Every structure is written in structure tokens, then in C-alpha cells.
């Protein structure tokens with residue numbers, strides 16, 4: 743399971759992890775969930791996080807894991823109430839209009855308002871159209887060199903712009 747995280751993008755900017763005392767949905771973003779749990783255990787953060795993820799190996803997280811397939815964007819357990827998270831952080835699996843359009847439905851269902859998305863630079867226009875997201879100046883890091891340029895996008899005032 744941990745190889746999955748090592749091979750993924752890491753959102754390590756302080757603004758990404760410095761999210762205190764709120765309810766966070768990590769959508770297809772297991773490494774972000776892991777980081778938040780780590781900070782909570784170090785008492786640097788008292789937020790609660792839920793991981794919405796396709797890879798069932800993460801069901802090891804028990805009640806904090808929700809199986810999620812972007813193809814069925816609103817097929818969620820009934821206890822997952824609409825607008826029940828202060829912020830959603832997502833890293834969709836594919837750079838396609840079909841994928842981002844479906845993920846957008848999930849994010850808008852889950853969040854009270856804030857969305858932080860990590861995806862390719864080529865998705866900028868669509869991310870703006872679907873969710874009103876703006877590209878940040880902060881560059882997400884990756885453990886491997888990727889052919890595609892990745893970016894963070896948000897719909898709120900953030901230090902990711904500075």
C-alpha cells in the first residue's frame with residue numbers, strides 16, 4: 743500500500759497541510775490523507791479527514807475510508823451528507839474532460855465551499871468553467887519526473903498564490 747503513496751504527487755506546501763480544526767475530504771488523494779493523519783497524531787492539526795478512494799487497500803483506514811469511483815460520482819454511502827466537508831482536496835486519476843467533469847460533481851456535493859484540486863496544467867480552463875477554480879503559483883512536487891505539468895487550483899484566497 744505504501745508504494746502507492748511514494749509514487750504519487752506530494753502536496754507539501756504549508757497552506758495545503760495547515761488546515762486546522764476542520765472536516766476535510768481527500769478525494770483520490772491518499773498521500774494528502776496520510777499527511778493530515780500524521781499531523782493530527784503530532785497534535786499539529788486537529789482536523790478530521792475522510793479518504794474517498796478507488797483502491798480498496800486503503801480500506802485499512804476503517805470508517806475514514808469511503809470507496810469512490812469517479813465514474814459514479816454521486817454513488818456515495820447515504821451517511822455521506824451533502825456539503826458536509828469544509829474543504830475537499832482532490833487529485834483525479836485521469837487528465838480528461840470526462841474524468842474532471844464527473845469528479846467536479848462529487849466535489850461540489852461534498853464541500854461547503856472550498857475546493858483544492860491538483861491536476862494537469864492543461865485542465866486550467868475546464869477547472870475554471872466547472873468549479874470556478876484558479877491556478878496557483880505553487881508547484882506540486884512529484885517523486886518522479888512526469889511528462890505532464892501539474893498544478894494546484896483553488897476557489898478561495900490562499901497562500902498558494904504567493
Ligand SMILES: C[S@@+](CC[C@H](N)C(=O)[O-])C[C@H]1O[C@@H](n2cnc3c(N)ncnc32)[C@H](O)[C@@H]1O
Pocket residue numbers: 746747750751752770771772773774775795796797810811812813833834835836
Ligand atoms: C494521480 S493519483 C493521485 C494520488 C495522490 N497524489 C495521492 O495523494 O497519493 C490518482 C488517485 O486516483 C485513484 N483512482 C484510480 N482510479 C480511480 C477511479 N476510478 N475513481 C476514483 N479514484 C481512482 C488512484 O488509486 C490514486 O490514488
